Amino acid sequence: MAFKDENNTMVAPIYIIDLSLEPENRYKALAQAYKSQLQGLTSLFNSLLSDIGLSRFYHGPVSLLARLLLRGLYSPAETAELRGIAKVSGVPMHLLVSFNVILDCLMGCTSGAVKVLEAGRPTGQSRMLHFRTLDWSMDPLRSIIVQLEFVRSRSATPGQIVARSVTYVGFTGILTGVREELSLSLNFRGVHNAARRRDHARFYLHHLLVLLGYRQSISSILRGYITPEDPEDDQCKSLQEISDELVPRHTTAAYLLFCDGVSAMVIEKDYETGVVRQSNTFIGVTNNDEEEFGCSNEATPFAAQVSAKTSGVRAGMEALIEESRDRLDAISLKWRACLRKARRKSKKEGKDPSQVERTLAITTDEVIEWVSAYPTTNEQTHFATVMDPVNGQVVWTRTYPEPAE
Template sequence: MSHTSRGCEPPIFQIDLSLPPSSRYAALATQYQQQLRELMPLFSWLLEGVGVPLSLLPVVQRMAKLLLRRVHSYEENLELRGISKAAQVPMYLLVVFNVVLDLLMGCTSGAVRTLEKTQPPHESKMLHFRTLDWDMDSLRKVVVQLEFVRSASKTPQKVLARSITYVGFVGVLTGVRCGLSMSLNFRPQHNAFTHMENIRFLSHNLLVLLGKRQSISSLLRSCLFSDHQGGLGSPLSLDYFAETLPSTASTAAYLVFSDGQSAMAIEKDRISGMVRRSRSFIVMTNHDLDPTPGMRETKSSNSTSIQSIISESVDRRGCMVEKWEIKVREEHAKRVIAAEASSPASLLSSARPRTRSKTKRQLAACTDRSIPIAQNSTERHDVFTDGHEVEERVSLTKSELRRWLAAWPTTNECTHFSAILDPTEGTVVWARQYLEPLKPPNGAQDRGTLATTFNEGAR
C-alpha cells in the first residue's frame, strides 16, 4: 500500500449491551479467532522490549498466568472471559492487552471547528480527529468499529455509542456518542519529582496490571457510558470532566474531549492534570506543551529513547499547528483586505477594476503579518489569542480536515487507523484502517514509532 492509498473503512460490528457481559463479544471473537491467536506472542514481545532476558521469559510467563487473572471492572472482566473462551486465547494475555496497550501508543488527537461552504456560520461545529500509531503490524488486522446498542430497550436499533478499537480490547481508546467524543494518547513522562512520588506512580501501574485499580482506558469507557439520567440520555459535561478527572488516580496520559461546540485536552498525571480548552482548534500528540524540568520518564530509563519519542511527537504536532496558523492568518488577511476595501480611499478608487493578481498580492502581504502566539494558561486557545474573534471565525471543511489528517507525518508508516468523529451527531464521519504500513513520500524518512524507539532504547 503506498502513501497515497486512502486505506479502507474498518469493518463495523454491533455490541448488544442487553446481552450478558460474557456473551457480548463472543460472535466477534469467534470471527477473529485466528487473528487474536496470532497476537499471543505480544506478551513476550513486550517483555523483550523492557529488557527481560530471553532465559527468564518462561519464568515471567508462568508468573503472569498465576497473577494476571482479571481487570478491575467486574463487567469488563466477564466480557474478557467471554472473549477468552470464544477465541481460545489465555485470559492473562487479554489482561495484558487491555492494561498495557494504552501505554505504548503513538497518537495525534484533537478537535477543530468545521463548516461546509453551503452552511451558514451559526451551523459550524467542532469535529474530533485522531490517528493511532503502533509498530505491531499484527494489530492492524483486528481494527474494528463497534456500535453499541440495547436490544431490550424501546429503541433496539438505536446506536448509543461508537468506538474504534481492536478486537479483544474492551476499554475505550477512541469513542463518540451524541454530545461527547474522546480519545486517549500515550504520555511518555510523568510529574514525579521525588523518589516516593515515582514509587507511587509505579505502584499504581502495578495495581492496574493486577486488576486492583482501573486502567485509563476503562476510565474513559466509564466516561463514554455515564450520564445524569442512567439511560444514555445526556452525557456528562466537559466541565464535569475538567473538575473530576485530573484528581482521579490513573497513569499518565493525554485525554481529549469534545462536545461539538468546544474541546478540552487534559495533560493527565497520576492525581493531577493540566486542562486546556478551545472553541476553535486544539491538538495533542505525545509530549507536554509546557514541560516541567525534572519529570520522570514513564516507560524507559533511556533518556535518548524518550527524547526521540518527544522529538517525533513535536514534529507531528507542529505539522498540524502550522496548517492551523496558516488558516488563521488567511482569515486575518481577508479581514484586513475587506477593511481596506471599505475605507474612503478605497471607495474613491473603486471605479478602477481590481485584477486577480493584485488581490493575490494583497492576500500574500497580509498573510505575512504575524499574529501573536497564545500565552501559557490553564484554559486557553491552543494557538492564537489575538482577537479570539478572528480565530473563532476560522473553520475547515470536512474534506480539508481529511487532507490534514492524511498528510505525512500525521498519518505515517506506523498508523493503524485514522478517524474523524462528530460529537454533535454522535457519529464517525470518516475512518480509515491501514492494513499495511504506508510508505513515506519522496524525500521523507521513516518516522519510527514509540514502540520501535522504546525497544531499541531498552536494548
C-alpha cells in the same frame, strides 16, 4: 478484516455490540469472526514485555507469573467480557488481561479538534470535529481493527446506536470513542511528574495494581463516559464535569482529548494531577507536554498546573517525544496558515483581524486531508478517524493494513 469502500479507501469493518446481553456473551460473535487472528497474537506477549524494557531473559518467568496472577480486570463486567472472548478464541485469559492494561501505555498518537463549517452553510451550523490517528509498532494488530457500534436491545429504543468506537478486537476499554455530545481519545504520555522517589514509587505501584486488577485502567475509566455499564446512568457529562472528576483521580500518565462539538479539552494527565487546556477553534495533542504546540490563542487552562514539575522520560522515549513534536507542529502549522490567510483577507476588507479566529472554520474534507498527510499519518499509523460528537457519528475512518508509505 478491513475492506475498501466506494472511494477505494481501506476502512474498518463494523460490528454491533449489544450491551443488554450478559457481559460474557457481548463479544463472542466478534471473537468467533476473528478467532484465527486472535490466536496469532499470543506471540505478542513477549513483544509487549520487550516494549516495556524487560530483558528476554525474564520473559519465561514473567509469563508464568502472568498466568498465575493476571486473572481479570478491575471491572467485573469487563472481566466477564474477556472470559467470553477467551472461551471462543482459545487465547489465554492472562494474555487478554495484559493486552487490555498495557496497550494504552505504549501508543504514539495524534489527537485534536477543529471548527468545521461546510461550504455554503450558515455560520450557526459550525461545529468542532474530533480527529485522531493511532500509531503503534506492532504490525500484527493491524489485522484486528474494527469499528464497534453499541446498542441496548432491551431499552426503549432497541435499534438506536448509543455509541461508536474504533478499536482492536479483544480490547474492552475505550481508546477512541464517540456518543452524542461527547467524543474522546487517549494518547500515550511518556513522562510523569515526580519530584521524589516516593512519587515514582506511587506511580509505578499504581501500574502494578491496575495490572493485577485492583485498580481501574485509564481506558476502562474512559469507557464509563461513552458506554456506562448502568443504562440508568447514561447521562452524558459535560467537559467541566469530566475535568473535575478526572484531574484529581489516580491514573497512569496520559493525554486525553474530549470534545462536545462546541469546544474541546485536552488534559495532560498525571498520577493525581492534570493540566487542562480548552479551545473552541483548534486544539491538538500528540505525546509531549509542550503547551505552545497545537493550541489556539483562545485555549485557556482552567485547572491549576502542578507547582513543582520535574519530568522523567522513560528509557527509549526521547526519540518518540521528538517525533511527537514534529507531528504536532505539522498539523498545528496547517491551522496557523489558515489563520494567517484569513487575517490578511479580513484586513483587506477593513475588518478587525483580531476577531478572525472566533469564526474561522475549515471543511470536513480539509480535516481528512490534514489527518491523512505525513507525518500525522506515518509508517506506524494503524488507523485514522474523524468523529462528530454533535450527532455521535464516526464521520470518516481509514485503516492501514500495511505501513503507510
